[in-house]
Amino acid sequence: MVHIVLLAVVGLAGGGLGSMVGLGAGVFIIPALSLFLGVPVHTAIAASLVAIVATSTTAAASYCRDNLTNLRLGMTLETFTVSGALAGGLLGAALGREVLSGIFGGVMVLVSVYMGLRQGHDASLAVSEEERGLLGGSCPDRSLGRVINYRVRRLPAGLVASLVAGGVSGLLGVGGGFLKVPVMVLAMGVPVRAAVATSSFMIGVTATAGSLVYFTRGMVDPVTTVPVVLGVTLGAHLGSRLAQRVRSAVLARVLAAFLFLLAVQMILAAVGIRVR
Amino acid sequence: MLMPGKRWQEGFPAGLSKNQAEGGAWPPSARVCDLDSGLDRVVSRVLTAGLYAAVACLLVGVVLALAHSSAPVPRKSSLVDIPRGLAGLEPGGFLNLGLLILLVTPAARVTALLLGFACRRLWLFSLLSLVVLGVMGMSAYLGLSGG
Numbered sequence: 200m201v202h203i204v205l206l207a208v209v210g211l212a213g214g215g216l217g218s219m220v221g222l223g224a225g226v227f228i229i230p231a232l233s234l235f236l237g238v239p240v241h242t243a244i245a246a247s248l249v250a251i252v253a254t255s256t257t258a259a260a261s262y263c264r265d266n267l268t269n270l271r272l273g274m275t276l277e278t279f280t281v282s283g284a285l286a287g288g289l290l291g292a293a294l295g296r297e298v299l300s301g302i303f304g305g306v307m308v309l310v311s312v313y314m315g316l317r318q319g320h321d322a323s324l325a326v327s328e329e330e331r332g333l334l335g336g337s338c339p340d341r342s343l344g345r346v347i348n349y350r351v352r353r354l355p356a357g358l359v360a361s362l363v364a365g366g367v368s369g370l371l372g373v374g375g376g377f378l379k380v381p382v383m384v385l386a387m388g389v390p391v392r393a394a395v396a397t398s399s400f401m402i403g404v405t406a407t408a409g410s411l412v413y414f415t416r417g418m419v420d421p422v423t424t425v426p427v428v429l430g431v432t433l434g435a436h437l438g439s440r441l442a443q444r445v446r447s448a449v450l451a452r453v454l455a456a457f458l459f460l461l462a463v464q465m466i467l468a469a470v471g472i473r474v475r
Numbered sequence: 476m477l478m479p480g481k482r483w484q485e486g487f488p489a490g491l492s493k494n495q496a497e498g499g500a501w502p503p504s505a506r507v508c509d510l511d512s513g514l515d516r517v518v519s520r521v522l523t524a525g526l527y528a529a530v531a532c533l534l535v536g537v538v539l540a541l542a543h544s545s546a547p548v549p550r551k552s553s554l555v556d557i558p559r560g561l562a563g564l565e566p567g568g569f570l571n572l573g574l575l576i577l578l579v580t581p582a583a584r585v586t587a588l589l590l591g592f593a594c595r596r597l598w599l600f601s602l603l604s605l606v607v608l609g610v611m612g613m614s615a616y617l618g619l620s621g622g
Binding site: 413 | 514515516518519522523525526529530533534536537548549550551552553554567570571573574575577578579580581582584585588592597600603604606607610611613614615617
C-alpha cells in the first residue's frame with residue numbers, strides 16, 4: 200500500500216512540475232520510478248508515456264479554456280511532431296541512445312543557460328493585432344494584467360524542432376516539450392505562457408501513439424500505472440492553475456533549471472553513468 | 476457558467492481598469508483567436524469529458540480492487556479482456572478501460588479540431604489535422620502489426 204501511495208506522489212510531483220513548464224512529466228517520472236521505487240525501466244517508460252497523455256490532457260483542457268493555447272500553431276507543428284515520433288519509433292534501433300543523449304544534452308545545456316539569463320523576452324515581442332499573421336495569436340497574461348499580441352517567426356525552425364522533438368520522443372519515451380518550448384520561445388517569438396500551453400496541447404498526441412503500442416502489446420502494468428496517472432492528473436490540474444499566476448520571467452527560469460538538470464542527466468547517460 | 480473573459484477579468488490587478496489594461500476592446504478572449512473563435516472551448520470540453528470518463532473508470536477499478544483484495548489485479552494491459560472484466564465487475568476490466576479511454580482522448584481532440592476547422596472553412600488547418608490523425612492511425616497500426 201505504501202508503494203502505491205509513493206507511486207501516486209511521484210505522479211503528483213511530476214504532473215505539477217511538468218504542466219507548469221510545458222513538459223510531459225516523463226523526464227521526472229522515469230528516473231523517479233526506476234531509481235527510487237525499483238520499477239523495471241520498461242514498465243516505467245510505459246507508465247511514463249500514459250502519464251504524459253494524462254498530463255497533457257489535464258493541462259491542455261485548462262489552458263484551452265483560458266485562451267492560452269495557439270491551436271493553429273499547435274496543429275501545424277504537430278504534423279511534424281507525430282511524423283518524427285513515428286520515424287523515431289521505427290528507426291530507434293539504428294541510432295544509439297548514448298549518442299543522442301550526448302548531442303541533445305549538450306544543446307540543452309546551451310539552451311537552458313540562454314533561457315535562464317535572458318530577460319524581458321515577452322515585452323519585446325508585442326505587435327499590433329493586424330500584425331499577428333495567420334499563425335500568430337494573443338496571450339492573456341494574468342500576472343502582467345494585459346494581453347500580449349505576438350507574431351510567429353521562423354516557422355521552418357519550429358517545424359524542424361518539432362520533427363526532432365517527435366523523433367526523440369519516439370526514441371526515449373518522453374514528451375519532447377523540452378525541445379519544443381525553448382524553440383517556440385527563443386526562435387519563434389512565442390510568449391513563454393503561450394509556448395507552455397501549446398506544448399502541453401501537442402505532447403498528448405505525440406505520446407498517444409507510443410502508449411497505444413505499449414498498451415495493445417500488454418506492456419502497461421495497471422498496478423504501477425494507475426496510481427501514477429491519478430497522481431499526475433491531480434498534479435497537472437494544480438500546476439496548470441498555478442502557472443497562470445506566476446510571472447513569465449519566473450516560469451522561464453524554472454524551465455531553464457529543469458532543462459539544465461535534464462541536460463546533465465542526458466550527458467551522464469551518454470558517458471555511461473546511469474542516473475535513472 | 477462564466478462568460479468568455481470573465482475569469483480573466485476576475486484576476487485583474489487592483490487599480491487597473493479592464494480598458495486600461497486591455498488597451499481597448501473587451502473581453503480579450505474575443506480577440507484571441509479571431510479565426511478559430513470558440514474552438515478552444517470545444518477542445519477543452521472534449522479533453523475534460525475524456526479525462527473525467529477515464530478517471531471515473533480508474534476509480535471504480537481501484538474501489539473494486541480494494542473491495543476484493545483477495546483477487547489479484549492483472550499486471551498486464553489487455554484489450555480483449557476488457558469486455559469480460561466489465562461483465563464480471565473485475566477491477567482489471569475497469570482499470571484497462573480507464574487507461575484506454577485516456578489514450579484515445581487526444582485522438583478525439585484531433586478529430587474535434589478537424590471538424591471545427593472545416594466548419595470555419597479553415598481548410599489548411601483541417602487538412603493538417605487529418606494528416607495528424609492519419610499518422611496516429613498509421614503508428615497504431617504499425618505497433619499492432621509489430622512493424
